[in-house]
Amino acid sequence: MDRAMDEVQAAVAALPPLREVIAANDLGAKKQLGQNFLLDLNLTGRIARSAGDLSKSTVIEVGPGPGGLTRALLLAGARRVVAIERDPRCIAALQPLVEAAAGRLTLIEADALTVDIASLGPAPRRIVANLPYNVATPLLMGWLDALPELQSMTLMFQKEVAERLRAGHGEEAYGRLSVIVQWLCAADLLFDIPPRAFTPPPKVTSSVVHLVPRPQPLAPAEKNLLERVTAAAFGQRRKMLRQSLKSLGTDPLALLAAADIEPTLRAEHLSIAQFCALAEALRTAGR
CATH class of the missing domain: 3.40.50.150 (Vaccinia Virus protein VP39)
Incomplete structure (x- = not known):
């Protein structure tokens, strides 16, 4: 020193x-x-x-x-x-x-x-x-x-x-x-x-x-869309995703299917990578 x-x-x-x-x-x-x-x-x-x-x-x-x-x-x-x-x-x-x-x-x-x-x-x-x-x-x-x-x-x-x-x-x-x-x-x-x-x-x-x-985010996603998806999912965390994701303004079942996620799951059960997959599905849906 x-x-x-x-x-x-x-x-x-x-x-x-x-x-x-x-x-x-x-x-x-x-x-x-x-x-x-x-x-x-x-x-x-x-x-x-x-x-x-x-x-x-x-x-x-x-x-x-x-x-x-x-x-x-x-x-x-x-x-x-x-x-x-x-x-x-x-x-x-x-x-x-x-x-x-x-x-x-x-x-x-x-x-x-x-x-x-x-x-x-x-x-x-x-x-x-x-x-x-x-x-x-x-x-x-x-x-x-x-x-x-x-x-x-x-x-x-x-x-x-x-x-x-x-x-x-x-x-x-x-x-x-x-x-x-x-x-x-x-x-x-x-x-x-x-x-x-x-x-x-x-x-x-x-x-x-x-x-x-991190040198790179854990999984591909746009930050604003990931924030929207997590806000919707955790905003009604006691509800199943097929219900809580309705606030995104698109068909939640189609989003969940595109991300290969069971619609009966709740927010706390999804990994970060799965949330990123939802954000990518939302981007693809043009929302």
Whole structure:
């Protein structure tokens, strides 16, 4: 590791404890911003290490808050960290960390939902973030459209959402999110984080998920059609497919026959490849 990085890590390690940063800057967590600050340095370090080798990456963080995970990313040797934060109080509180990082940390005051990931720094890019609960899924869905720009995503969600990302067909948590995410990414649920680790403690357990874009989707399909098919099938998941797919505006029995799928099955019984076959049948039907 180069001397400059050693100096950055020493400067970051010498910063005041996070609780002092929160108190000095009056950083009471705002519910409307989905803020729950993770202060346990062992856990933030574990998340940073789970993201892989950061020494050659632009690391993108969303919602750094007082900077717990941001510090961990710098201590893990990130070449450059770009942190996106909506709360101007946090922007001010993070200035000493920016100075300690000596050019390796850039703060952007913005809504992450509106930011073009590819504009934030050179490839390879990794997203590592404790996502605000209230926008976690919309953020992920937007990043799925930018996967060619990303090497990996290491993200914290509510455990219920994390289980959906990883669930296989036949499992209770399997749904639209499972299909779309796993169609495009290899997904690993790494570990849970209890509510007591956060300030303030949320009412739910959190989980860290590691997502790696696939070189090619699992099976051929157009994303917009796959989204339509999964929305219809899981929108009435207790009904048989011959009924739930009627909302697609074409004969469901013909679609199912073209995809070689039994019409009496329900959504949770279909594999990702079978959903892709339905999407292809919908494309062929001109819908």
